Structure formats: C-alpha cells, structure tokens
Amino acid sequence: MNYSFTEKKRIRKSFAKRDTVLEVPYLLATQLDSFRDFLQQGITPAQRRSQGLQAAFSTIFPITSHSGNARLEFVSYNLAEPAFDVRECQQRGLTYASALRARVRLVILDRDTGDIKEVKEQEVYMGEIPLMTDTGSFVINGTERVIVSQLHRSPGVFFEHDRGKTHSSGKLLFSARVIPYRGSWVDFEFDPKDTLFFRVDRRRKMPVTTLLRALGMTDEEILARFFEFDQIALGKKIEFALVPERLRGEVARFDICDKAGKVIVPKDKRITARHIRELDAAGLKSIVVPEEFLLERVLAKDVINPETGEIIAKANEEIDGTLLAKLQEAGVKSIETLYVNDLDRGAFISNTLRADETRDRTAARVAIYRMMRPGEPPTEEAVEILFNGLFYSDDRYDLSGVGRMKFNRRMGRNDIQEWKVMMTALPSKTDDVVAYLAQRNGVRASLVADLLAEMQFGARAAAENLTEAEAKEVADKLNKLGVKTDIRDQLTLSPRDLIEAIAVLVELRNGRGEIDDIDHLGNRRVRSVGELAENQFRAGLARVERAVKERLNQAESDNLMPHDLINAKPISAAIKEFFGSSQLSQFMDQTNPLSEITHKRRVSALGPGGLTRERAGFEVRDVHPTHYGRVCPIETPEGPNIGLINSLALYARVNEYGFIETPYRKVINGRVTSDIEYLSAIEEGQYVIAQANAGMDAKGNLSDELVTCRHKGEALLEPAAQVQYMDVAPSQIVSVAASLVPFLEHDDANRALMGANMQRQAVPCLTPEKPVVGTGIERTVAVDSGTAIVARRGGVVDYVDAGRIVVRVNDKEALAGEVGVDIYNLVKYTRSNQNTNINQRPIVRVGDKLAKGDVVADGASTDLGELALGQNMLIAFMPWNGYNYEDSILISERVVAEDRFTSVHIEELTVVARDTKLGPEEITRDIPSLGESQLSRLDESGIVYIGAEVEAGDVLVGKVTPKGETQLTPEEKLLRAIFGEKASDVKDTSLRVSSGIAGTVIDVQVFTREGIERDKRAQSIIDDQLRHYKQDLADQLRIVERDAFERVARLIVGKVANGGPKKLAKGTKIDRAYLDTVDQHQWFDIRMADDDVATQLEALREGIEQTRKGFDAAFDEKRKKLTQGDELPPGVQKMVKVYLAVKRRLQPGDKMAGRHGNKGVVSRIVPVEDMPHMAD
Structure with missing residues (x-):
C-alpha cells in the first residue's frame, strides 16, 4: 500500500479481512454536484443542458404581450465574480453571492404585416444568487448555512x-x-x-x-x-356464443350438452376447470339458452331497429322481459352484452x-x-x-422527466420518454387535417373537429405519447397540410x-x-440544493413574467429597452427568502468536522412539499428493506423527528432522476468480479445480491454452496450460481457517523444510534488525540469535511509559519503561464457557528516533499489528518461510594490538570454606534465615571487591546450615548456656567463582558460607514491586513522569479551569445561563473546567437512581467476593497466586533460519552490520591 507523506508519520495497522474494492466516494459530492448543475457556471451558453437556471429561463421565456406584437426572448445568462471572498463575507456579515445577468432580446413586430420591426438586445441584472463554498455550505448574512436535501414522494x-x-x-x-x-x-x-x-x-x-x-x-x-363482449343471436332459439373460459365459477342454470346431446354440466352445478376442458374438447361454438339467461345482462352497444333506424335500446341498458320482447318484435338478429362476473x-x-x-x-x-x-x-x-x-x-x-418515467414504467410501457406534437396555427381549410388526425389517432372525425375548434383558446395537441421518430413524422405530415407545429416532451x-x-x-x-x-x-426521490433553488428561482421568474406581460404592451409605443421591462426584485426576494428562512435552509452545525459533514449529507422528509411531524405515521419512519446501502438505518434523531430525518449511507449517490443508488460488485457464474455497478431501489428488486462478507476463495469464487442473499427485500439462501451481485463493503449500509463506531456489529441498535449521534456533539479539545482503535474512515472525514488542509498540487514546502504554508509546485504539475506557487493561509482562532474554536496547525516542515492530496495542516478535532474527537483514557467499571450511581462519571484530578478535556470557545461581542435623535453615539475612551484600571485596557480610540485578559463586567469598547436635556437644579446651572461642564449630557453605554465569561481578547474588527472618518485603530487593522496580503504576493513573486531564473540559467548556460552586460564578447559561451557576476534581472539583456533560445528567453521575461503586473493589480484591488466604506445596517455609523477566547475545563455537570452510546454526566472530580488504582 502506498502511504502519503502524512500517513507515514503514523502508520495504521488494518485488521480488515477484505481488501477495499471501492474507495469511499467524496462525501460532499451530492451537494456540490447538485449546485454545480444548477449554476452551470464554467460552461458556454451553447453547451448548457436544460437544467437549473437554464431550464427556468427557457420555460418562462419567450414572454409575449397580450396583443402578440411584442415578445421578450432569452438568449443566455452569466454570473459575475463575487465582490468579496468567503472569509470577508463572514467577517462583514455579507452574503457570499454572485450577480446574475441575463441577455434578453426584445422583438417588436409590425401590427399590420406581422414582420419583425425592430430587435433590441441587452444584458439585464436578475438579482444575486448565493454561491456554494468549496465545502458545500452557503454564507448568508455572514453565517454559514446548509441546504438539507429533501426526500419527497416521486x-x-x-x-x-x-x-x-x-x-x-x-x-x-x-x-x-x-x-x-x-x-x-x-x-x-x-x-x-x-x-x-x-x-x-x-x-x-x-x-x-x-x-x-x-x-x-x-x-x-x-x-x-x-x-369484453358476449355475442348473442336472437331468433326462434336464443343462441349464446360459447367461450368456455368465461364460464369458470358460474353455476349452470340449465343442462349444458354437447352436439350429441350428452350432458357435460348438469343443472345447478358449479362449472369447474374440468368442465371447461371437456367443453373445449367438445368444440361447441354456441349453446341454446333459455330467455331468463338474458335477463339482467347489460347491452354493450345501442340497438337499432333495422327497418326504421330508430334506437330501441341504448348501450348500458339492462335487459328485462319487456325490452327482450321489444327486440324480438323489431326483428333484431343479434345483440352484444357485457361479459361480467362477481369473481x-x-x-x-x-x-x-x-x-x-x-x-x-x-x-x-x-x-x-x-x-x-x-x-x-x-x-x-x-x-x-x-x-x-x-x-x-x-x-x-x-x-x-421523473414523473413521465415512473408513470410509463407503472403502465408497462417500454419508452420512458415520450413526445407530443402541438398545433399552434391552422390553415384556412381543415378537412384534410381532420381526416388525417382521425385516421392517425383512431378516433371519430367529430372529436378531431372539436379539438380544432378549441384552437381559438390556444395551442392543442395533435398527437400524444409518441416516440421521437413518430413525432417528427406527424409534424412533417401536418406541416405539409399547412399546420404550424411544435414538438415537445410529453410532460403533461x-x-x-x-x-x-x-x-x-x-x-x-x-x-x-x-x-x-x-x-x-423507488417511490421517494431526493430533491437536492440545485433543484430546490431552481424551484424558488422559477417562482420568482413567474412573478416577473406577469409584470413584464403588462409592460410589453407599452414597449411597442414607448420605445422601451429590455431593462425597463424587467424588475429583478421578485427574483431576489424569492431566492433570499429560500436561503434565509426556508425550513430546509439550516444554520450549519459546526461543532466539529463530523457534525458538519453529517449535516450536509442529511436527508429530510420534512419541509415544503414534504411531510409534517404530526401527520407522519409509523410506516414512513420505519426502516424499509430498500434503505439497504442507501439510507442509514442507525443515524436518525431520537424524539419527534425519528425516522423523518435520515443520513445518506457511506457509498450512496443520487442519480439523475433523484433516486438514491448504491454500488454492487458484479458476480458472474459464482465468480466475483471487480466491476462496480450502481443500482437504484427499483432495479435492485430484480436481482439476487450477496452480502459483503460472503465466503470467497483465492480466485474470487464464492466458496459456500448456499450464500446469504437479498432478493425483492427478503433475506434468503441461494446457490452460488444464482447470485448476480455482491455488496461492496460491510460499511455500505451505514452512514459516516455510524461507520466511525468501531465494532459496530456488536452494539445494540439503540445504543449505536446514540453513539453515532453523540459523536456529533463532541467539542474540539485543546490537544486533539487520535483514537487508538479507529475504523479507517477517520482520515476520509477529516479531509472531505475541509477541516484539514490538503495539498492542491505536489511540490516542496518552501516556507512554514503558524499562519501560512508556501509550497513550490513541481514542474510537472505547474501549467505553463501559471504561478508555480501554492499558498495556504491557515484559519487561526476563528469562531464557528457553535462558538467552538476553529484553528489550523501546520504539520509539515520546510523542505518536505508533498504529493497531491497530502494533508499539510490539521484543523479542529483532527490529529495528523485523522478525525480525533476525544481523548484516549483509562476507564474502570466499578462503584465508588455511590458517586457513579447510574449515569454518573467520576474523574481524576489529573485529567483536569493535564488539560485533557479542555476546550477553547470563542465568543463574539458586538457594539454598534448609531445615529440617535439626540445626536450620534460615539466610540471613545472618554467615558464619564470610569476608573483608571478599566481605562488601562483601552487604546486611544476606546477599543480594547488584543491580548488583554478580561473578566465579567470589564469594558471592551467605550461608547457614550447623548442623553436628553434634563431639568437642571440652580446649583448645576451655576457650575455649568462657571466650568462649561458638558459631561453630564451623555450616558455610558459601553460594551462590557457579560457575566460568567472570562477570557482573552484575540481579535478586534472595526467597520466604518462610507463617508465617516476612520479612527486610528480601524486604520491600523487595515494596514495589518494589507501587510499580510503584500507578504503573500511577495512570497509568490520570489518563488516565481527564482523558478524563472533557474529556467533561464538552464536555457542559456553552454549556449553562444552575441553580446551582453559586462562587455560580453560576441561568440562567447555562457557559463555559470559569468551569470553569477551579473544581476539576475540583467540576464534578459544577453543577446543570444540562436534565435530559438532568444525567443524562449523573451517569453520567460514576458511571463515575469505579466506576473508582476498581475500582482500589482491584485494588491490595488485588495487595497480598494479594504479602504472603501463598509455596508452597515441603516442608521449605524460604526460597528466594533470583539472576539474573546474562553478556556473551559472539564467540571461536574459536563456530559461525557464513548462511541457506543455509553454516556454520562461528570459527578465529581476526585484527587489523585483517592482514586482507585491497579495492582501495579
């Protein structure tokens, strides 16, 4: 096995009895793929598929005015680059979004002739679309949110x-x-x-x-x-056309005889299968029946008097004595009745x-x-x-498309996609059209005529449920007859x-x-982010459509442009409402990497268009056989949502129709191959599938005679030759959280559920410690969650400090014209949604050789690129003076002393200075009635220093608010006249540390409204950020230049020059010693004899120049961004955010748990000398 650079630092022994056949797929793929399909961002307009934004636009457009003389057509759309990156949006409380612009075309027709009079094309702003971060979340108003996938009825x-x-x-x-x-x-x-x-x-x-x-x-x-109909001949005798099969189960009301008169079925006997065989053998075509046999039968067709042509009896009339007499009297020769029975x-x-x-x-x-x-x-x-x-x-x-596919499958049709031909305009004479459609669709001509008459109210379908070829054929034929047609997917x-x-x-x-x-x-499908967002976007567009229809009438007369017609407010409102307050848009659970990843892989049956807690019965919540390998049977919340909120299984993926698929290995004649196929729940039912632990010999043949299998949702034993597929891995049936529980197979289901759920509640420890026993999924979770930083390209580590890692990329992996440097800026002491601490630490040293995908920095709750949610402790199960009764846990003082379960939490405290009616509030150091000890922590702007240790009640930011003029006493008036004292006009509204919190100030951010002067503190923060950014660029430039100069040296050493700096003679061969005497930037001035080399040298010089220009532009852009005013809520002049790091040690009342659902509450911390001890 190949170990990556990080894995070599701690090699894990795998006790797995089977090799892995299939790597665990990228865990956030569902979210990222769904949203990528919605945006189709990097794809040229011509190549975009009809889904997501493209589908929404193309279904709503073209919009035609009521008169039909003007229409607005959609051409294409594009998304702008977002103004701020993810981190800036989080700090400033903004939404990480991109401006959507659509190119639309306004076509105005001539009122009389209907020809195109004028065409105007323009790009129109269509609102902001939130963008997904690399880790599958959205930043909405500065907080990270997740859109949970919904499981609804297909x-x-x-x-x-x-x-x-x-x-x-x-x-x-x-x-x-x-x-x-x-x-x-x-x-x-x-x-x-x-x-x-x-x-x-x-x-x-x-x-x-x-x-x-x-x-x-x-x-x-x-x-x-x-x-089906029965034929009955009326004459002297009443003859009934015999279809023996139809008589099964009936009681014979008279003797049924064959041609020779032999009784086959005696009267009052029930007709059995034996009787039917005998009737078949006798070859009877019809039998004579008495009149009462016809009574209560139902006519299948209208009966017409052959002489007068009048209708004697209508279809669906019951035959009674009078009607029968009437029929015989009129000389009706035969009738048809409905074949019905009770069975x-x-x-x-x-x-x-x-x-x-x-x-x-x-x-x-x-x-x-x-x-x-x-x-x-x-x-x-x-x-x-x-x-x-x-x-x-x-x-x-x-x-x-899904609905049509499901409908046709259920109706037993072969095609899962169908087309229809719509008629949009008719010729003046329609007789041929009526004749053709009546013959083509096998219907009455009067019905077709009715359909054509309806065309005054809009387009109508000429033929439906067609294959693509049939649709083309019908459309061509109708076009020849002068009908304007339009072929559409049959989605109605x-x-x-x-x-x-x-x-x-x-x-x-x-x-x-x-x-x-x-x-x-197979009857429930997943709606992911992309689809949910598309539905909202379409709803917004539909509102816009109504407004545009109204205004299009004016467009003809008032010479309007497309942007005058479209108002993007409804679209923005719909999108904002969905991302901000939909039931499926949730505040991301960011306690630890596992809780993040689980939240993004969650599948909920609740939400708009789904179930409600109260109405969901037991069946919906229960584990279904089709959950196998698709939805985890273990991980679901306890409480009212049990079974309604599930988690995707480890290997599951969602197919194009929205159904969950799971991978299987193909088995051919009892031999297990390494071919992997994904099956959805519908397809899986037809196959016999063996479990992952089925016995196999060295050649990959199934060794047991009978193998435990699943077929149509049942577990059964089948011979090895009957098996068609086999599970990929034993962990296939569970979710990420459940697969982190070691020896899961020995746990009780209820406790496994608690174990899986409680790992998500683990607070990151100060010093993460990897588990001694893991399951092999730890690394996958740490990397896929985005907590640990992974090398984007291979290379050599050039520089490392606590905040950044600089990697010089391998020549092979650096694309021509690209910067051959990767800089990883680490996240330092940042607050998560749950106030836990996100802090990344480098785990590489300068000079380390990295490959793509190696872990270069650990994040919260990860240790050397593996998930580490807790600590390895020595535990005894024994009573101790009743202190660990039931669920209580007793811990040693050493645990606290060694900071084993200590965690750092970050509190964000905000203060805003507003404009009040009595005047603006002011952030200042000048606060009435504040002692020197308090003021010592504040700088001259009135803001606390970074690194100050504060406790409850301490002032962090000084702020004063103007007070209303109060009635002054004569004494005060006198004092005021003498000293001009004005201090009593303001009251102290400073930001203070709330009770129960003590910690260290780790960061301060100051936001100032545009047009208001910055204080010194705000300016110094901006200078700091610019300095950091400049250093990043300088590092990149340093490496790029060094790399370029190495290439120049390789290119020109040993080649002949025509002259150059330091009076280089013509025809001299260039050597290393000469280059060392010349300044590197002057190497480009050497005139080479070989034209080829000269061209390459010029190209390298160009490259360096371009990079330099690019960096300068990027720096200016950054400076502009930082120095422009901040967007603040109305009425707010200035906002200061102070971040406190609070260290919390383990204390009585805290919850602790293992990975198997064994949870408890700390009852007491015992001195070391009182702890029970082992023999040694």
Whole structure:
C-alpha cells in the first residue's frame, strides 16, 4: 500500500479481512454536484443542458404581450465574480453571492404585416444568487448555512388501498393518484358500493365516467374500452356464443350438452376447470339458452331497429322481459352484452355510467368546471380554458422527466420518454387535417373537429405519447397540410394516460396486479440544493413574467429597452427568502468536522412539499428493506423527528432522476468480479445480491454452496450460481457517523444510534488525540469535511509559519503561464457557528516533499489528518461510594490538570454606534465615571487591546450615548456656567463582558460607514491586513522569479551569445561563473546567437512581467476593497466586533460519552490520591 507523506508519520495497522474494492466516494459530492448543475457556471451558453437556471429561463421565456406584437426572448445568462471572498463575507456579515445577468432580446413586430420591426438586445441584472463554498455550505448574512436535501414522494402514478379502514365491513377500497411535479393532483377511488369516482385536488368527487365523457368518449366507446363482449343471436332459439373460459365459477342454470346431446354440466352445478376442458374438447361454438339467461345482462352497444333506424335500446341498458320482447318484435338478429362476473370481471364502469348524470362532452366539462369553480358562470371559453389547464397545458401542469418515467414504467410501457406534437396555427381549410388526425389517432372525425375548434383558446395537441421518430413524422405530415407545429416532451397527461390509469385501477379491483408501497425508495426521490433553488428561482421568474406581460404592451409605443421591462426584485426576494428562512435552509452545525459533514449529507422528509411531524405515521419512519446501502438505518434523531430525518449511507449517490443508488460488485457464474455497478431501489428488486462478507476463495469464487442473499427485500439462501451481485463493503449500509463506531456489529441498535449521534456533539479539545482503535474512515472525514488542509498540487514546502504554508509546485504539475506557487493561509482562532474554536496547525516542515492530496495542516478535532474527537483514557467499571450511581462519571484530578478535556470557545461581542435623535453615539475612551484600571485596557480610540485578559463586567469598547436635556437644579446651572461642564449630557453605554465569561481578547474588527472618518485603530487593522496580503504576493513573486531564473540559467548556460552586460564578447559561451557576476534581472539583456533560445528567453521575461503586473493589480484591488466604506445596517455609523477566547475545563455537570452510546454526566472530580488504582 502506498502511504502519503502524512500517513507515514503514523502508520495504521488494518485488521480488515477484505481488501477495499471501492474507495469511499467524496462525501460532499451530492451537494456540490447538485449546485454545480444548477449554476452551470464554467460552461458556454451553447453547451448548457436544460437544467437549473437554464431550464427556468427557457420555460418562462419567450414572454409575449397580450396583443402578440411584442415578445421578450432569452438568449443566455452569466454570473459575475463575487465582490468579496468567503472569509470577508463572514467577517462583514455579507452574503457570499454572485450577480446574475441575463441577455434578453426584445422583438417588436409590425401590427399590420406581422414582420419583425425592430430587435433590441441587452444584458439585464436578475438579482444575486448565493454561491456554494468549496465545502458545500452557503454564507448568508455572514453565517454559514446548509441546504438539507429533501426526500419527497416521486411524481408519477400510485395505486393503493385503504387497508379496510374506511368502511365498517373491512372491504378494501382501491384508489389511484397521479402526482405531477407541479399542477393538479387527480385521484381515482372506489366507494363501498363499487362505483368509481375521480376528484381533482381533493375537491368534491364525481363519477369517473364524467371525466371520460369530458375527454370525448361516448358510452359505447367507454364500454368497449373496459369490457369484453358476449355475442348473442336472437331468433326462434336464443343462441349464446360459447367461450368456455368465461364460464369458470358460474353455476349452470340449465343442462349444458354437447352436439350429441350428452350432458357435460348438469343443472345447478358449479362449472369447474374440468368442465371447461371437456367443453373445449367438445368444440361447441354456441349453446341454446333459455330467455331468463338474458335477463339482467347489460347491452354493450345501442340497438337499432333495422327497418326504421330508430334506437330501441341504448348501450348500458339492462335487459328485462319487456325490452327482450321489444327486440324480438323489431326483428333484431343479434345483440352484444357485457361479459361480467362477481369473481374477476366487475361491472364497475357500467354501474358508474348509470350513476353519472352528464350525457355528453360539453355537459361533462361544465360539470367539472362547476366542481372546480363553484358559483362562477360557465361560459364556453372559461370551461375550455379550465379543462385544458387541468392536465394538458405545459404552463400549468408538469409531470417532469421523473414523473413521465415512473408513470410509463407503472403502465408497462417500454419508452420512458415520450413526445407530443402541438398545433399552434391552422390553415384556412381543415378537412384534410381532420381526416388525417382521425385516421392517425383512431378516433371519430367529430372529436378531431372539436379539438380544432378549441384552437381559438390556444395551442392543442395533435398527437400524444409518441416516440421521437413518430413525432417528427406527424409534424412533417401536418406541416405539409399547412399546420404550424411544435414538438415537445410529453410532460403533461394525455387522454390515453388517464384512461390507462383507470384501467389499471379496475384491474386491481378485479384482483389482478399489485398495489404500490409508498415507503419504497423507488417511490421517494431526493430533491437536492440545485433543484430546490431552481424551484424558488422559477417562482420568482413567474412573478416577473406577469409584470413584464403588462409592460410589453407599452414597449411597442414607448420605445422601451429590455431593462425597463424587467424588475429583478421578485427574483431576489424569492431566492433570499429560500436561503434565509426556508425550513430546509439550516444554520450549519459546526461543532466539529463530523457534525458538519453529517449535516450536509442529511436527508429530510420534512419541509415544503414534504411531510409534517404530526401527520407522519409509523410506516414512513420505519426502516424499509430498500434503505439497504442507501439510507442509514442507525443515524436518525431520537424524539419527534425519528425516522423523518435520515443520513445518506457511506457509498450512496443520487442519480439523475433523484433516486438514491448504491454500488454492487458484479458476480458472474459464482465468480466475483471487480466491476462496480450502481443500482437504484427499483432495479435492485430484480436481482439476487450477496452480502459483503460472503465466503470467497483465492480466485474470487464464492466458496459456500448456499450464500446469504437479498432478493425483492427478503433475506434468503441461494446457490452460488444464482447470485448476480455482491455488496461492496460491510460499511455500505451505514452512514459516516455510524461507520466511525468501531465494532459496530456488536452494539445494540439503540445504543449505536446514540453513539453515532453523540459523536456529533463532541467539542474540539485543546490537544486533539487520535483514537487508538479507529475504523479507517477517520482520515476520509477529516479531509472531505475541509477541516484539514490538503495539498492542491505536489511540490516542496518552501516556507512554514503558524499562519501560512508556501509550497513550490513541481514542474510537472505547474501549467505553463501559471504561478508555480501554492499558498495556504491557515484559519487561526476563528469562531464557528457553535462558538467552538476553529484553528489550523501546520504539520509539515520546510523542505518536505508533498504529493497531491497530502494533508499539510490539521484543523479542529483532527490529529495528523485523522478525525480525533476525544481523548484516549483509562476507564474502570466499578462503584465508588455511590458517586457513579447510574449515569454518573467520576474523574481524576489529573485529567483536569493535564488539560485533557479542555476546550477553547470563542465568543463574539458586538457594539454598534448609531445615529440617535439626540445626536450620534460615539466610540471613545472618554467615558464619564470610569476608573483608571478599566481605562488601562483601552487604546486611544476606546477599543480594547488584543491580548488583554478580561473578566465579567470589564469594558471592551467605550461608547457614550447623548442623553436628553434634563431639568437642571440652580446649583448645576451655576457650575455649568462657571466650568462649561458638558459631561453630564451623555450616558455610558459601553460594551462590557457579560457575566460568567472570562477570557482573552484575540481579535478586534472595526467597520466604518462610507463617508465617516476612520479612527486610528480601524486604520491600523487595515494596514495589518494589507501587510499580510503584500507578504503573500511577495512570497509568490520570489518563488516565481527564482523558478524563472533557474529556467533561464538552464536555457542559456553552454549556449553562444552575441553580446551582453559586462562587455560580453560576441561568440562567447555562457557559463555559470559569468551569470553569477551579473544581476539576475540583467540576464534578459544577453543577446543570444540562436534565435530559438532568444525567443524562449523573451517569453520567460514576458511571463515575469505579466506576473508582476498581475500582482500589482491584485494588491490595488485588495487595497480598494479594504479602504472603501463598509455596508452597515441603516442608521449605524460604526460597528466594533470583539472576539474573546474562553478556556473551559472539564467540571461536574459536563456530559461525557464513548462511541457506543455509553454516556454520562461528570459527578465529581476526585484527587489523585483517592482514586482507585491497579495492582501495579
């Protein structure tokens, strides 16, 4: 095994019984990838995929005015460089964000001809988009926040039943629900009487046939779609066309005989499978039945009198004696009836048709309009627009790619992506179009004519649920017929989709098919940062769209530019609201590196569009078999959120559709290969998967005859040859925190949960100490969390001090024209969100050779690049005078004396000087009634010195506030007249150390509003920062120059010169001795004989010049940034922040815990001499 430079300092022995097949993936990948896809920052506009910002812009634009004479088109967007870097934003309380600018094009058409009159293109500011830091967090108003991923129900169609809870009889009531990504939900449900209803957005329910009629189906078409028919010939005898299979389970009401008259089924016997075989063998095509056999059967089609052409009986009418007589009288030769039975062919749709009061398409649509908008008058236009908007309009309804994929999979279709052809404009004559579409879609011509009539209200779909090739073919044909078309992804519902969903539900009720499991991870998907931010951005853009539509009408007449039309406020507001106060945007838990990384890998079922604590039942919270390798079964909070907030498993990743995948090794004929495949919960169900600890021989074959496997969520034993996949590692099923618990397999589940959760509460110790027994994940956590600093490129350490490390990069890794220097500025004594101390310490020395990825500096709670949350202690389990009763812990005085569990906490204290009605507050040393001892700590500006040790009540920043003029006594008036004393007009409002805190001042920051003069302290702080920055640049320049001069020497030594400084003669060979006598900067003045060498020399000189210029520009930029005024809240003139470091030692009442959930509270600190001791 190759050890890195840091690992060599302390080599770990691995007791693992298996080699690692797959390295643990980068732990913050989910967050970073999701946000990168949202921004698509470094990608050229032409190559951007339709996702994130690009998708939001392209769905909202183009925006067309009401008259259609002006439109605003989107061209591209770009993100500016942020004004301040992450650290500056944290110090100044700003948001780390980038300005979004979109290039839009305003097109104005001629009113009469419709030709383009003028085009204006312009970049428009679209608000600020917060940027993600390298470690997956956001800096919002100076504090680090994390956007937690959300686990929600995937869009698609779901079938379920009520488990017999609704009706007292315990009957299962089946229902289906189509959930879009956005738009109206539609439910189909059976009632206890087996009538099928539908409801939109949980409103009043209506018979499902109302919806089918609204789609344009007639009664005959509805019955033909959902039933099979029996043929019956009427004549002297009534003959029934026999399909033996359909008679199973029926009771014969008369003897059924074969052609020879032999009785096959006697009267009143139930027909069994044996009878059906005999009927098949007898080859009977039809049997004669008595009249009563027809009674109560239901007609499948309208029956028409052959002579007069009038309708005698309608489809779906029940046959009774009078109707039968009427049919025979009219001389009807044959009828068709519905094939129904009580077992597996229910007459549900037929019964529903009877209960439905609407009669035709228009009445049905009006009924739906009345349900959706009670009390409003249903005009034809309103009815059409509403019905079309429910499921067909791309603006109102969106299944999303995931939803379409899930819907088609559930309906058993092969394609997971479909297209539709929209008609946007029609020719004057439409007969050919009607004929073509009627033939193409297999529908009545009148239905197509109705569809074309609706085009006055907007675009309509000519054909839906097509493959890409079919869509192109239909569009080409329609274009030839003079129709303007537009091919779109089928992300809306089509009539076929709705009808198929109803058909599957009816089949379920008939006892065929399976219901869906909502808690299956194939039916729940993850929405990460990028997607959540995109939804907010889209909501903001939609608000902008409404405003733009209004103003576009003026644009034609008033000669407006694009920036006059777009107001970015709603976008900024939506984004700000999401990042600032959404339930999923959380204050980052920064207690230690583990808590940071766990917070970013958290998956929550709560939040907008998710569950609520109160309504979530037991099933949602429970561990599901599909959690295996995807979501940790151990790490979840105790309390009301148990099971609703989970953590991603160690190797899990989220695929393009948002489903969690986990890796497996492929197994072929019992041999385990090293091919890795990621499977989602849906795919995994089809395979037989062995565990990671299955026995293998040296060649990688499974050695046991029977292997413990998982298949369809069940654990079973399978022969080795049947196994198709195998787990990657035993730690695959748990999360990061749980994988840090050694010997996890021996822990009780509840205690393991506490152990995993309590590691996140560990406060960083003053001297971190690596654990003696680890699990091998410690290094991964320390590096991936960003706490430990990792070498970006390999090289040699050039300079180290407590605050910075300078590395000279290897020639191989330094790109041409780049600065071959990496400078790592360490974070020193900085406050975290939880007031713990973040402090980085270098662990390399000058001259060390580093490779890319080596740890160069330790952070909080890390020791030599490994996570070190606690201390290694000697522990005894024994009673001691009742002081360690139950959960109490007794500790030795030595622990405190050696500072073993001592931690440093940093308190931030802020004071602001405002402008009050009575005059400005002032930060000053000149404070009434303050003793000399207090003043000695303040400098001349009234601000405490760095390094001062302070305790409760001490003044940190002197501040006085003007007091209202009070009524003076005559004596005071006299004194004032004599001495001109004005001091009593102000009151002391200084910043003092609050009670219970004592510590050392480690940093002071002064922020001054633009236009107000800085005091000396503020100026000296700025000078300090500039000095540091200048030193950084000087170091870089020093190394770059040294590197360049070495290259120059290598280039010209031994080559012939035509002349140069110090009277170099022509034709002289240059040697090292000559170069040592000449100043390095004059080496470039040597005139080389070889043109090639001369060109290279000039290039190097150019490089150095460029670098120098670049550095000067960077320094000026930094100076400008520091010397410009600070953005402060309104009314604030000056703000001072003082940081105190507080040392806290272990004391009674503190909580201590092991890694296995064994927690307790310190009850007493015992002198060493009273401690129990061992034999030695």
